[in-house]
Amino acid sequence: MADTTRDITTLPMSRPRGILVAKRGSLAWLGVVPFFLYTTLFLLLPALWLTTDAFRSPTGGYTFSFIQKLFQSQYENAFFTSIRISLVTALVGGIFGLFVAYAALREDVPRWVRPLLTTYSGVAANFAGVPLAFAFVATLGGAGLVTQFLARFGLDIYARGFSLYTFTGLTITYVYFQLPLMILIIIPSLEGIKREWREAATNLGATHTQFWRHIGLPILFPSLLGAMVLLFGNAFSAYATPYALTSGSVNLVPILIGNVTSGEVVADPNLGDALALGTIVIISISVVIYALLQRRSDKWLRR
Amino acid sequence: MRRPRIAPWSAFWLLLAVLYFLIPMYATAEFSLQTGNGQYGFDAYREILNDPSFKSSFLLSLRLAVETVLVSLIIMVPTVYWVHLKLPRLRRVMDFIAILPFMVPPITLAIGLLRELHPLVTVRQLTWLLSSPQQLILPYVIIVMPFTYRSLDAGMRAIDLRILTEAAQSVGASWLTILFRVILPNLRSALLSAAFLTITVVMGEFTIASLNQFQTFSVYIQYIGAAKANPAAALSIISFTLTWGLMLSILIIGRQRGSQQQAQIGTTR
Numbered sequence: 001m002a003d004t005t006r007d008i009t010t011l012p013m014s015r016p017r018g019i020l021v022a023k024r025g026s027l028a029w030l031g032v033v034p035f036f037l038y039t040t041l042f043l044l045l046p047a048l049w050l051t052t053d054a055f056r057s058p059t060g061g062y063t064f065s066f067i068q069k070l071f072q073s074q075y076e077n078a079f080f081t082s083i084r085i086s087l088v089t090a091l092v093g094g095i096f097g098l099f100v101a102y103a104a105l106r107e108d109v110p111r112w113v114r115p116l117l118t119t120y121s122g123v124a125a126n127f128a129g130v131p132l133a134f135a136f137v138a139t140l141g142g143a144g145l146v147t148q149f150l151a152r153f154g155l156d157i158y159a160r161g162f163s164l165y166t167f168t169g170l171t172i173t174y175v176y177f178q179l180p181l182m183i184l185i186i187i188p189s190l191e192g193i194k195r196e197w198r199e200a201a202t203n204l205g206a207t208h209t210q211f212w213r214h215i216g217l218p219i220l221f222p223s224l225l226g227a228m229v230l231l232f233g234n235a236f237s238a239y240a241t242p243y244a245l246t247s248g249s250v251n252l253v254p255i256l257i258g259n260v261t262s263g264e265v266v267a268d269p270n271l272g273d274a275l276a277l278g279t280i281v282i283i284s285i286s287v288v289i290y291a292l293l294q295r296r297s298d299k300w301l302r303r
Numbered sequence: 304m305r306r307p308r309i310a311p312w313s314a315f316w317l318l319l320a321v322l323y324f325l326i327p328m329y330a331t332a333e334f335s336l337q338t339g340n341g342q343y344g345f346d347a348y349r350e351i352l353n354d355p356s357f358k359s360s361f362l363l364s365l366r367l368a369v370e371t372v373l374v375s376l377i378i379m380v381p382t383v384y385w386v387h388l389k390l391p392r393l394r395r396v397m398d399f400i401a402i403l404p405f406m407v408p409p410i411t412l413a414i415g416l417l418r419e420l421h422p423l424v425t426v427r428q429l430t431w432l433l434s435s436p437q438q439l440i441l442p443y444v445i446i447v448m449p450f451t452y453r454s455l456d457a458g459m460r461a462i463d464l465r466i467l468t469e470a471a472q473s474v475g476a477s478w479l480t481i482l483f484r485v486i487l488p489n490l491r492s493a494l495l496s497a498a499f500l501t502i503t504v505v506m507g508e509f510t511i512a513s514l515n516q517f518q519t520f521s522v523y524i525q526y527i528g529a530a531k532a533n534p535a536a537a538l539s540i541i542s543f544t545l546t547w548g549l550m551l552s553i554l555i556i557g558r559q560r561g562s563q564q565q566a567q568i569g570t571t572r
Contacts, residue, residue: 135327138532
Protein backbone atom coordinates (compact mmCIF):
# COMPACT_ATOMS: atom_id res chain seq x y z
CA MET A 1 0.00 0.00 0.00
CA ALA A 2 1.31 3.41 -0.85
CA ASP A 3 2.02 5.60 2.07
CA THR A 4 -0.02 8.60 1.14
CA THR A 5 1.62 10.90 3.55
CA ARG A 6 5.13 10.24 2.43
CA ASP A 7 4.78 9.33 -1.19
CA ILE A 8 3.76 12.72 -2.51
CA THR A 9 6.50 12.43 -5.03
CA THR A 10 7.06 8.91 -6.15
CA LEU A 11 9.93 8.17 -8.41
CA PRO A 12 8.68 6.13 -11.33
CA MET A 13 10.57 2.89 -11.62
CA SER A 14 12.09 2.02 -14.92
CA ARG A 15 10.98 -1.33 -16.21
CA PRO A 16 11.73 -3.31 -19.27
CA ARG A 17 9.10 -2.39 -21.80
CA GLY A 18 6.93 -5.25 -22.92
CA ILE A 19 5.23 -5.69 -26.22
CA LEU A 20 2.14 -3.96 -24.83
CA VAL A 21 3.79 -0.58 -24.41
CA ALA A 22 2.40 1.90 -26.89
CA LYS A 23 4.56 2.82 -29.80
CA ARG A 24 4.93 6.35 -30.98
CA GLY A 25 1.97 7.50 -33.03
CA SER A 26 -0.40 4.87 -31.67
CA LEU A 27 -3.84 5.83 -30.40
CA ALA A 28 -3.22 4.40 -26.93
CA TRP A 29 -3.28 7.90 -25.42
CA LEU A 30 -7.05 7.98 -26.08
CA GLY A 31 -7.43 5.70 -23.06
CA VAL A 32 -6.42 8.41 -20.61
CA VAL A 33 -8.57 11.14 -22.12
CA PRO A 34 -11.46 10.74 -19.61
CA PHE A 35 -9.11 11.20 -16.66
CA PHE A 36 -7.34 14.22 -18.10
CA LEU A 37 -10.63 15.74 -19.17
CA TYR A 38 -12.00 15.33 -15.66
CA THR A 39 -9.00 16.82 -13.89
CA THR A 40 -8.89 19.67 -16.38
CA LEU A 41 -12.56 20.48 -15.90
CA PHE A 42 -12.80 20.16 -12.15
CA LEU A 43 -9.32 20.93 -10.90
CA LEU A 44 -7.22 22.88 -13.38
CA LEU A 45 -9.93 25.11 -14.83
CA PRO A 46 -11.37 26.14 -11.42
CA ALA A 47 -7.83 27.06 -10.34
CA LEU A 48 -7.36 28.93 -13.61
CA TRP A 49 -10.62 30.89 -13.23
CA LEU A 50 -9.57 31.86 -9.73
CA THR A 51 -6.28 33.12 -11.03
CA THR A 52 -7.73 35.15 -13.87
CA ASP A 53 -10.67 36.47 -11.81
CA ALA A 54 -8.24 37.66 -9.16
CA PHE A 55 -6.93 40.08 -11.79
CA ARG A 56 -10.24 40.97 -13.41
CA SER A 57 -12.04 44.15 -12.51
CA PRO A 58 -15.84 44.09 -12.16
CA THR A 59 -16.13 46.55 -15.04
CA GLY A 60 -14.15 44.33 -17.39
CA GLY A 61 -10.47 44.65 -18.12
CA TYR A 62 -7.65 43.68 -15.82
CA THR A 63 -6.53 45.11 -12.54
CA PHE A 64 -4.06 44.54 -9.75
CA SER A 65 -6.36 46.18 -7.23
CA PHE A 66 -7.50 42.91 -5.61
CA ILE A 67 -3.97 41.62 -5.28
CA GLN A 68 -3.02 44.99 -3.79
CA LYS A 69 -5.90 44.66 -1.37
CA LEU A 70 -4.19 41.60 0.09
CA PHE A 71 -1.66 43.98 1.57
CA GLN A 72 -4.28 45.97 3.44
CA SER A 73 -3.88 45.43 7.15
CA GLN A 74 -6.98 43.26 7.61
CA TYR A 75 -6.04 40.78 4.88
CA GLU A 76 -2.33 40.95 5.49
CA ASN A 77 -3.13 40.20 9.11
CA ALA A 78 -5.09 37.10 8.08
CA PHE A 79 -2.08 35.82 6.14
CA PHE A 80 0.20 36.49 9.09
CA THR A 81 -2.16 34.71 11.50
CA SER A 82 -2.57 31.74 9.14
CA ILE A 83 1.17 31.48 8.63
CA ARG A 84 1.78 31.83 12.34
CA ILE A 85 -0.69 29.11 13.35
CA SER A 86 0.64 26.82 10.63
CA LEU A 87 4.23 27.38 11.76
CA VAL A 88 3.47 26.93 15.44
CA THR A 89 1.38 23.78 15.00
CA ALA A 90 3.87 22.34 12.49
CA LEU A 91 6.69 22.88 15.00
CA VAL A 92 4.78 21.66 18.05
CA GLY A 93 3.18 18.72 16.24
CA GLY A 94 6.43 17.97 14.44
CA ILE A 95 8.70 17.88 17.48
CA PHE A 96 6.12 16.17 19.67
CA GLY A 97 5.49 13.62 16.91
CA LEU A 98 9.21 13.01 16.40
CA PHE A 99 9.75 12.21 20.08
CA VAL A 100 6.68 10.00 20.31
CA ALA A 101 7.58 8.09 17.14
CA TYR A 102 11.17 7.69 18.28
CA ALA A 103 10.05 6.46 21.70
CA ALA A 104 7.65 3.96 20.13
CA LEU A 105 10.38 2.48 17.94
CA ARG A 106 12.91 1.97 20.74
CA GLU A 107 13.78 -1.59 21.59
CA ASP A 108 12.97 -1.22 25.26
CA VAL A 109 9.33 -0.44 24.44
CA PRO A 110 6.98 -3.44 24.14
CA ARG A 111 6.35 -4.45 20.56
CA TRP A 112 2.58 -3.92 20.63
CA VAL A 113 2.97 -0.19 21.23
CA ARG A 114 3.87 0.61 17.66
CA PRO A 115 0.90 -0.90 15.78
CA LEU A 116 -1.42 0.58 18.37
CA LEU A 117 0.15 4.02 17.94
CA THR A 118 0.05 3.94 14.13
CA THR A 119 -3.53 2.66 14.10
CA TYR A 120 -4.69 5.39 16.42
CA SER A 121 -2.72 7.94 14.41
CA GLY A 122 -4.43 6.77 11.25
CA VAL A 123 -7.78 7.37 12.89
CA ALA A 124 -6.87 10.66 14.56
CA ALA A 125 -5.29 12.12 11.43
CA ASN A 126 -8.58 11.52 9.64
CA PHE A 127 -10.73 12.63 12.55
CA ALA A 128 -10.68 16.35 11.98
CA GLY A 129 -12.92 19.22 11.14
CA VAL A 130 -16.27 19.79 12.80
CA PRO A 131 -16.41 16.75 15.14
CA LEU A 132 -12.88 17.51 16.32
CA ALA A 133 -13.85 21.08 17.13
CA PHE A 134 -16.77 19.93 19.29
CA ALA A 135 -14.64 17.29 20.98
CA PHE A 136 -12.41 20.12 22.14
CA VAL A 137 -15.38 22.21 23.21
CA ALA A 138 -16.35 19.28 25.44
CA THR A 139 -12.78 19.15 26.74
CA LEU A 140 -11.51 22.70 27.07
CA GLY A 141 -14.58 24.83 26.47
CA GLY A 142 -16.09 26.89 29.29
CA ALA A 143 -18.10 23.90 30.54
CA GLY A 144 -15.54 21.39 29.27
CA LEU A 145 -14.47 18.45 31.35
CA VAL A 146 -10.84 19.44 31.77
CA THR A 147 -11.81 23.05 32.46
CA GLN A 148 -14.20 21.91 35.20
CA PHE A 149 -11.67 19.43 36.55
CA LEU A 150 -9.01 22.10 36.91
CA ALA A 151 -11.51 24.52 38.42
CA ARG A 152 -12.21 21.98 41.16
CA PHE A 153 -8.55 22.32 42.12
CA GLY A 154 -8.83 26.08 42.16
CA LEU A 155 -7.36 26.66 38.72
CA ASP A 156 -9.91 28.59 36.71
CA ILE A 157 -8.14 28.71 33.35
CA TYR A 158 -10.76 30.99 31.79
CA ALA A 159 -10.33 33.51 34.62
CA ARG A 160 -6.62 33.39 33.89
CA GLY A 161 -7.14 34.45 30.33
CA PHE A 162 -7.26 31.12 28.52
CA SER A 163 -9.95 30.58 25.96
CA LEU A 164 -10.47 27.74 23.51
CA TYR A 165 -11.83 30.20 20.99
CA THR A 166 -8.55 32.03 20.48
CA PHE A 167 -5.25 31.46 18.73
CA THR A 168 -3.97 29.36 21.65
CA GLY A 169 -7.09 27.20 21.77
CA LEU A 170 -6.96 26.73 18.02
CA THR A 171 -3.31 25.70 18.27
CA ILE A 172 -4.09 23.02 20.87
CA THR A 173 -6.88 21.70 18.65
CA TYR A 174 -4.84 21.69 15.41
CA VAL A 175 -2.11 19.63 17.07
CA TYR A 176 -4.68 16.84 17.40
CA PHE A 177 -4.48 16.22 13.66
CA GLN A 178 -0.89 17.43 13.19
CA LEU A 179 0.66 15.08 15.76
CA PRO A 180 -0.71 11.81 14.31
CA LEU A 181 0.17 12.94 10.78
CA MET A 182 3.75 13.61 11.90
CA ILE A 183 3.93 10.18 13.55
CA LEU A 184 2.76 8.50 10.35
CA ILE A 185 5.16 10.45 8.15
CA ILE A 186 8.26 10.23 10.31
CA ILE A 187 8.17 6.56 11.37
CA PRO A 188 9.41 5.28 7.97
CA SER A 189 12.26 7.82 8.03
CA LEU A 190 13.22 6.86 11.57
CA GLU A 191 13.29 3.25 10.49
CA GLY A 192 15.70 4.26 7.74
CA ILE A 193 18.32 5.02 10.39
CA LYS A 194 20.04 1.65 10.23
CA ARG A 195 20.91 -0.16 13.38
CA GLU A 196 24.30 -0.97 11.84
CA TRP A 197 25.21 2.73 11.72
CA ARG A 198 24.43 2.92 15.37
CA GLU A 199 26.54 -0.09 16.16
CA ALA A 200 29.39 1.12 13.99
CA ALA A 201 29.36 4.46 15.78
CA THR A 202 29.25 2.79 19.19
CA ASN A 203 32.13 0.50 18.24
CA LEU A 204 34.17 3.54 17.37
CA GLY A 205 33.44 4.94 20.79
CA ALA A 206 30.67 7.42 20.01
CA THR A 207 28.19 8.22 22.75
CA HIS A 208 24.45 8.29 22.24
CA THR A 209 24.49 12.08 21.97
CA GLN A 210 27.41 12.08 19.56
CA PHE A 211 25.66 9.57 17.32
CA TRP A 212 22.57 11.73 17.02
CA ARG A 213 24.50 14.98 16.69
CA HIS A 214 26.88 13.84 13.97
CA ILE A 215 25.03 11.04 12.19
CA GLY A 216 21.38 10.57 13.10
CA LEU A 217 20.09 14.12 12.94
CA PRO A 218 22.01 15.21 9.82
CA ILE A 219 20.59 12.22 7.95
CA LEU A 220 17.12 12.71 9.36
CA PHE A 221 17.08 16.46 8.96
CA PRO A 222 15.72 16.73 5.39
CA SER A 223 12.84 14.35 6.07
CA LEU A 224 12.16 16.03 9.39
CA LEU A 225 12.00 19.43 7.79
CA GLY A 226 10.02 18.04 4.86
CA ALA A 227 7.45 16.51 7.18
CA MET A 228 7.04 19.81 9.00
CA VAL A 229 6.61 21.68 5.72
CA LEU A 230 3.80 19.26 4.91
CA LEU A 231 2.22 19.88 8.31
CA PHE A 232 2.48 23.59 7.58
CA GLY A 233 0.42 23.25 4.41
CA ASN A 234 -1.97 20.93 6.18
CA ALA A 235 -2.71 23.53 8.84
CA PHE A 236 -2.81 26.42 6.40
CA SER A 237 -5.66 24.92 4.41
CA ALA A 238 -7.75 24.00 7.47
CA TYR A 239 -11.24 25.49 7.26
CA ALA A 240 -13.77 23.27 9.04
CA THR A 241 -11.98 23.13 12.39
CA PRO A 242 -11.48 26.89 12.86
CA TYR A 243 -14.92 27.63 11.41
CA ALA A 244 -16.73 25.33 13.84
CA LEU A 245 -14.54 26.33 16.77
CA THR A 246 -14.25 30.09 16.56
CA SER A 247 -16.96 30.97 14.03
CA GLY A 248 -14.53 33.45 12.53
CA SER A 249 -13.22 35.27 15.60
CA VAL A 250 -9.66 34.30 14.68
CA ASN A 251 -8.74 35.99 11.43
CA LEU A 252 -7.54 33.17 9.15
CA VAL A 253 -7.25 33.18 5.36
CA PRO A 254 -9.56 30.19 4.63
CA ILE A 255 -12.24 31.63 6.93
CA LEU A 256 -11.91 34.99 5.23
CA ILE A 257 -12.27 33.37 1.81
CA GLY A 258 -15.45 31.68 2.97
CA ASN A 259 -16.82 34.96 4.32
CA VAL A 260 -16.15 37.16 1.32
CA THR A 261 -17.42 34.49 -1.06
CA SER A 262 -20.62 33.48 0.66
CA GLY A 263 -21.37 37.10 1.51
CA GLU A 264 -21.68 36.56 5.25
CA VAL A 265 -19.80 39.77 5.84
CA VAL A 266 -19.71 41.44 2.50
CA ALA A 267 -19.67 39.57 -0.77
CA ASP A 268 -16.61 40.40 -2.79
CA PRO A 269 -15.91 37.40 -4.99
CA ASN A 270 -12.85 38.85 -6.71
CA LEU A 271 -11.23 39.49 -3.37
CA GLY A 272 -12.02 35.87 -2.47
CA ASP A 273 -10.22 34.84 -5.66
CA ALA A 274 -7.18 36.92 -4.74
CA LEU A 275 -7.10 35.38 -1.25
CA ALA A 276 -7.48 31.91 -2.73
CA LEU A 277 -4.67 32.59 -5.17
CA GLY A 278 -2.47 33.67 -2.27
CA THR A 279 -3.30 30.41 -0.48
CA ILE A 280 -2.50 28.31 -3.53
CA VAL A 281 0.82 30.11 -3.96
CA ILE A 282 1.84 29.61 -0.33
CA ILE A 283 0.91 25.93 -0.26
CA SER A 284 2.54 25.32 -3.64
CA ILE A 285 5.77 26.80 -2.35
CA SER A 286 5.63 24.45 0.64
CA VAL A 287 4.99 21.45 -1.62
CA VAL A 288 7.97 22.36 -3.81
CA ILE A 289 10.19 22.67 -0.73
CA TYR A 290 8.88 19.32 0.49
CA ALA A 291 9.62 17.63 -2.83
CA LEU A 292 13.17 19.01 -2.89
CA LEU A 293 13.83 17.90 0.69
CA GLN A 294 12.34 14.50 -0.01
CA ARG A 295 14.70 13.98 -2.92
CA ARG A 296 17.59 14.84 -0.63
CA SER A 297 16.55 12.53 2.17
CA ASP A 298 15.96 9.65 -0.25
CA LYS A 299 19.70 9.56 -0.85
CA TRP A 300 20.33 8.09 2.58
CA LEU A 301 17.02 6.77 3.75
CA ARG A 302 16.22 4.68 0.72
CA ARG A 303 13.48 2.35 1.74
CA MET B 304 15.58 -12.89 26.87
CA ARG B 305 13.96 -10.25 29.01
CA ARG B 306 13.62 -6.84 27.47
CA PRO B 307 15.45 -4.00 29.16
CA ARG B 308 13.21 -1.74 31.22
CA ILE B 309 11.60 1.16 29.41
CA ALA B 310 13.69 4.30 29.59
CA PRO B 311 11.81 6.98 31.58
CA TRP B 312 12.31 9.29 28.65
CA SER B 313 10.42 7.05 26.20
CA ALA B 314 7.72 6.39 28.76
CA PHE B 315 7.24 10.11 29.27
CA TRP B 316 6.64 10.92 25.61
CA LEU B 317 4.40 7.93 25.02
CA LEU B 318 2.36 8.73 28.10
CA LEU B 319 2.03 12.35 27.03
CA ALA B 320 0.78 11.24 23.60
CA VAL B 321 -1.70 8.81 25.15
CA LEU B 322 -3.06 11.53 27.45
CA TYR B 323 -3.30 14.07 24.64
CA PHE B 324 -5.03 11.55 22.38
CA LEU B 325 -7.41 10.07 24.89
CA ILE B 326 -8.46 12.91 27.20
CA PRO B 327 -10.49 14.75 24.54
CA MET B 328 -12.17 11.49 23.54
CA TYR B 329 -12.99 10.64 27.14
CA ALA B 330 -14.21 14.17 27.79
CA THR B 331 -16.42 14.13 24.70
CA ALA B 332 -17.89 10.76 25.64
CA GLU B 333 -18.65 11.88 29.16
CA PHE B 334 -19.99 15.22 27.96
CA SER B 335 -22.33 13.46 25.57
CA LEU B 336 -23.75 11.39 28.43
CA GLN B 337 -24.43 14.32 30.77
CA THR B 338 -28.10 15.13 31.28
CA GLY B 339 -27.61 18.01 33.70
CA ASN B 340 -27.45 18.14 37.51
CA GLY B 341 -24.70 15.57 37.60
CA GLN B 342 -26.95 12.93 36.07
CA TYR B 343 -25.96 10.67 33.20
CA GLY B 344 -28.00 9.10 30.46
CA PHE B 345 -28.45 8.66 26.76
CA ASP B 346 -30.70 11.71 26.34
CA ALA B 347 -28.35 13.45 23.91
CA TYR B 348 -28.17 10.36 21.71
CA ARG B 349 -31.92 9.90 21.85
CA GLU B 350 -32.41 13.52 20.86
CA ILE B 351 -30.08 13.10 17.87
CA LEU B 352 -31.57 9.84 16.70
CA ASN B 353 -35.08 11.29 16.87
CA ASP B 354 -34.09 14.29 14.79
CA PRO B 355 -35.19 13.68 11.19
CA SER B 356 -32.37 15.97 9.99
CA PHE B 357 -29.84 13.58 11.49
CA LYS B 358 -31.11 10.74 9.38
CA SER B 359 -31.45 12.79 6.22
CA SER B 360 -28.02 14.43 6.51
CA PHE B 361 -26.32 11.16 7.40
CA LEU B 362 -27.94 9.35 4.50
CA LEU B 363 -27.12 12.20 2.13
CA SER B 364 -23.44 12.02 3.09
CA LEU B 365 -23.43 8.25 2.87
CA ARG B 366 -25.02 8.38 -0.56
CA LEU B 367 -22.52 11.00 -1.76
CA ALA B 368 -19.72 8.86 -0.34
CA VAL B 369 -20.81 5.76 -2.21
CA GLU B 370 -21.36 7.70 -5.43
CA THR B 371 -17.95 9.34 -5.09
CA VAL B 372 -16.37 5.90 -4.66
CA LEU B 373 -18.08 4.68 -7.82
CA VAL B 374 -17.28 7.69 -9.97
CA SER B 375 -13.67 7.89 -8.82
CA LEU B 376 -13.03 4.19 -9.35
CA ILE B 377 -14.68 4.24 -12.77
CA ILE B 378 -12.36 7.06 -13.79
CA MET B 379 -9.21 5.97 -12.01
CA VAL B 380 -9.03 2.19 -12.44
CA PRO B 381 -8.97 2.11 -16.26
CA THR B 382 -6.67 5.14 -16.33
CA VAL B 383 -4.07 3.79 -13.93
CA TYR B 384 -4.25 0.37 -15.60
CA TRP B 385 -3.77 1.90 -19.03
CA VAL B 386 -0.90 4.08 -17.90
CA HIS B 387 0.88 1.14 -16.29
CA LEU B 388 0.38 -1.06 -19.28
CA LYS B 389 0.65 1.16 -22.30
CA LEU B 390 1.92 4.58 -21.35
CA PRO B 391 4.53 4.14 -18.62
CA ARG B 392 6.05 7.45 -19.60
CA LEU B 393 2.91 9.17 -18.29
CA ARG B 394 3.55 7.89 -14.77
CA ARG B 395 5.59 10.95 -13.92
CA VAL B 396 2.76 13.22 -15.10
CA MET B 397 0.23 11.22 -13.08
CA ASP B 398 2.41 11.46 -9.98
CA PHE B 399 2.49 15.22 -10.41
CA ILE B 400 -1.26 15.54 -10.94
CA ALA B 401 -1.82 13.52 -7.78
CA ILE B 402 -0.13 16.30 -5.76
CA LEU B 403 -2.27 19.08 -7.22
CA PRO B 404 -5.38 18.61 -5.05
CA PHE B 405 -3.19 19.28 -2.03
CA MET B 406 -2.03 22.56 -3.56
CA VAL B 407 -5.60 23.65 -4.30
CA PRO B 408 -7.27 23.19 -0.89
CA PRO B 409 -11.01 22.50 -0.70
CA ILE B 410 -11.92 26.11 0.12
CA THR B 411 -10.24 27.38 -3.05
CA LEU B 412 -11.55 24.48 -5.13
CA ALA B 413 -15.03 25.26 -3.84
CA ILE B 414 -15.03 28.87 -4.93
CA GLY B 415 -13.39 28.03 -8.25
CA LEU B 416 -16.10 25.51 -8.99
CA LEU B 417 -18.82 27.80 -7.75
CA ARG B 418 -17.77 30.22 -10.46
CA GLU B 419 -17.44 27.60 -13.13
CA LEU B 420 -20.49 25.41 -12.74
CA HIS B 421 -23.11 27.90 -13.90
CA PRO B 422 -21.67 28.70 -17.31
CA LEU B 423 -20.56 25.10 -17.72
CA VAL B 424 -23.92 23.51 -17.19
CA THR B 425 -25.69 25.00 -20.16
CA VAL B 426 -26.84 21.65 -21.44
CA ARG B 427 -30.49 21.47 -20.46
CA GLN B 428 -30.28 17.85 -19.38
CA LEU B 429 -27.68 18.82 -16.81
CA THR B 430 -29.27 21.86 -15.18
CA TRP B 431 -30.70 19.65 -12.40
CA LEU B 432 -27.12 19.41 -11.20
CA LEU B 433 -27.06 23.07 -10.18
CA SER B 434 -29.59 22.58 -7.40
CA SER B 435 -28.71 19.03 -6.58
CA PRO B 436 -26.25 17.98 -3.86
CA GLN B 437 -24.89 15.51 -6.42
CA GLN B 438 -22.77 18.35 -7.78
CA LEU B 439 -20.58 17.84 -4.70
CA ILE B 440 -19.38 14.57 -6.18
CA LEU B 441 -17.48 16.54 -8.84
CA PRO B 442 -15.00 18.13 -6.39
CA TYR B 443 -15.06 15.10 -4.06
CA VAL B 444 -13.64 12.88 -6.78
CA ILE B 445 -10.79 15.40 -7.11
CA ILE B 446 -10.23 15.58 -3.34
CA VAL B 447 -9.87 11.81 -2.97
CA MET B 448 -7.94 11.43 -6.21
CA PRO B 449 -4.42 11.51 -4.67
CA PHE B 450 -5.26 8.67 -2.37
CA THR B 451 -7.16 6.62 -4.92
CA TYR B 452 -4.33 7.07 -7.38
CA ARG B 453 -1.59 6.07 -4.98
CA SER B 454 -3.54 3.12 -3.69
CA LEU B 455 -4.20 1.80 -7.22
CA ASP B 456 -0.68 2.63 -8.37
CA ALA B 457 0.82 0.64 -5.50
CA GLY B 458 -1.65 -2.19 -6.02
CA MET B 459 -0.83 -2.46 -9.72
CA ARG B 460 2.88 -2.22 -9.06
CA ALA B 461 2.63 -5.19 -6.74
CA ILE B 462 1.15 -7.53 -9.36
CA ASP B 463 2.55 -8.26 -12.78
CA LEU B 464 -0.01 -6.51 -14.93
CA ARG B 465 1.79 -7.22 -18.14
CA ILE B 466 1.99 -10.97 -17.68
CA LEU B 467 -1.60 -11.18 -16.45
CA THR B 468 -2.81 -9.19 -19.42
CA GLU B 469 -0.76 -11.05 -21.99
CA ALA B 470 -1.86 -14.39 -20.55
CA ALA B 471 -5.51 -13.35 -20.67
CA GLN B 472 -5.14 -12.02 -24.20
CA SER B 473 -3.48 -15.20 -25.37
CA VAL B 474 -6.57 -17.18 -24.41
CA GLY B 475 -8.74 -14.65 -26.22
CA ALA B 476 -10.15 -12.52 -23.39
CA SER B 477 -11.61 -9.13 -24.31
CA TRP B 478 -10.47 -5.92 -22.58
CA LEU B 479 -13.58 -5.87 -20.41
CA THR B 480 -13.06 -9.48 -19.35
CA ILE B 481 -9.43 -8.76 -18.57
CA LEU B 482 -10.34 -5.77 -16.43
CA PHE B 483 -13.22 -7.35 -14.52
CA ARG B 484 -12.12 -10.96 -14.23
CA VAL B 485 -8.35 -10.73 -14.13
CA ILE B 486 -7.19 -7.31 -12.94
CA LEU B 487 -9.86 -6.23 -10.44
CA PRO B 488 -9.84 -9.46 -8.39
CA ASN B 489 -6.10 -9.01 -7.97
CA LEU B 490 -6.56 -5.44 -6.77
CA ARG B 491 -9.15 -6.20 -4.12
CA SER B 492 -7.34 -4.75 -1.14
CA ALA B 493 -6.20 -1.65 -3.04
CA LEU B 494 -9.76 -1.02 -4.22
CA LEU B 495 -11.28 -1.57 -0.79
CA SER B 496 -8.86 0.67 1.06
CA ALA B 497 -9.33 3.39 -1.57
CA ALA B 498 -13.08 3.02 -1.11
CA PHE B 499 -13.00 3.16 2.68
CA LEU B 500 -10.73 6.18 2.80
CA THR B 501 -12.96 7.92 0.27
CA ILE B 502 -15.97 7.22 2.48
CA THR B 503 -14.11 8.57 5.53
CA VAL B 504 -13.19 11.75 3.69
CA VAL B 505 -16.62 12.37 2.17
CA MET B 506 -18.47 11.67 5.44
CA GLY B 507 -16.29 14.31 7.12
CA GLU B 508 -16.18 16.88 4.33
CA PHE B 509 -17.50 20.22 5.47
CA THR B 510 -15.96 23.06 3.48
CA ILE B 511 -17.44 22.56 0.03
CA ALA B 512 -20.82 21.32 1.25
CA SER B 513 -21.23 24.26 3.60
CA LEU B 514 -20.23 26.88 1.02
CA ASN B 515 -22.79 25.40 -1.37
CA GLN B 516 -25.35 25.20 1.44
CA PHE B 517 -26.12 21.51 1.34
CA GLN B 518 -26.90 19.85 4.63
CA THR B 519 -24.45 16.99 4.71
CA PHE B 520 -23.50 15.16 7.91
CA SER B 521 -20.69 17.56 8.85
CA VAL B 522 -22.80 20.61 8.10
CA TYR B 523 -25.52 19.14 10.31
CA ILE B 524 -23.03 18.55 13.16
CA GLN B 525 -21.89 22.15 12.85
CA TYR B 526 -25.48 23.38 12.88
CA ILE B 527 -26.32 21.37 16.00
CA GLY B 528 -23.07 22.33 17.71
CA ALA B 529 -23.71 26.03 17.28
CA ALA B 530 -26.76 25.68 19.54
CA LYS B 531 -26.46 22.57 21.70
CA ALA B 532 -23.23 21.31 23.21
CA ASN B 533 -24.25 17.86 24.49
CA PRO B 534 -25.87 16.55 21.30
CA ALA B 535 -22.85 17.94 19.41
CA ALA B 536 -20.58 15.85 21.64
CA ALA B 537 -22.77 12.82 20.95
CA LEU B 538 -22.43 13.48 17.22
CA SER B 539 -18.66 13.81 17.56
CA ILE B 540 -18.57 10.41 19.24
CA ILE B 541 -20.72 8.90 16.49
CA SER B 542 -18.45 10.43 13.87
CA PHE B 543 -15.32 9.25 15.65
CA THR B 544 -16.67 5.71 15.94
CA LEU B 545 -17.41 5.77 12.23
CA THR B 546 -13.85 6.87 11.44
CA TRP B 547 -12.50 4.14 13.72
CA GLY B 548 -14.60 1.52 11.99
CA LEU B 549 -13.55 2.59 8.52
CA MET B 550 -9.86 2.91 9.35
CA LEU B 551 -9.82 -0.45 11.12
CA SER B 552 -11.42 -2.03 8.07
CA ILE B 553 -8.63 -0.60 5.93
CA LEU B 554 -6.10 -2.05 8.31
CA ILE B 555 -7.70 -5.48 8.36
CA ILE B 556 -8.02 -5.54 4.57
CA GLY B 557 -4.43 -4.43 4.11
CA ARG B 558 -3.03 -6.85 6.63
CA GLN B 559 -2.33 -9.50 4.03
CA ARG B 560 0.16 -7.20 2.43
CA GLY B 561 1.89 -5.29 5.20
CA SER B 562 -0.03 -2.10 4.69
CA GLN B 563 0.76 1.22 6.25
CA GLN B 564 -1.56 3.67 7.91
CA GLN B 565 -3.31 6.11 5.66
CA ALA B 566 -4.12 9.72 6.13
CA GLN B 567 -5.36 12.22 3.66
CA ILE B 568 -3.67 15.57 3.92
CA GLY B 569 -5.63 18.79 3.94
CA THR B 570 -9.06 17.40 3.18
CA THR B 571 -11.52 17.45 6.04
CA ARG B 572 -9.63 19.81 8.31
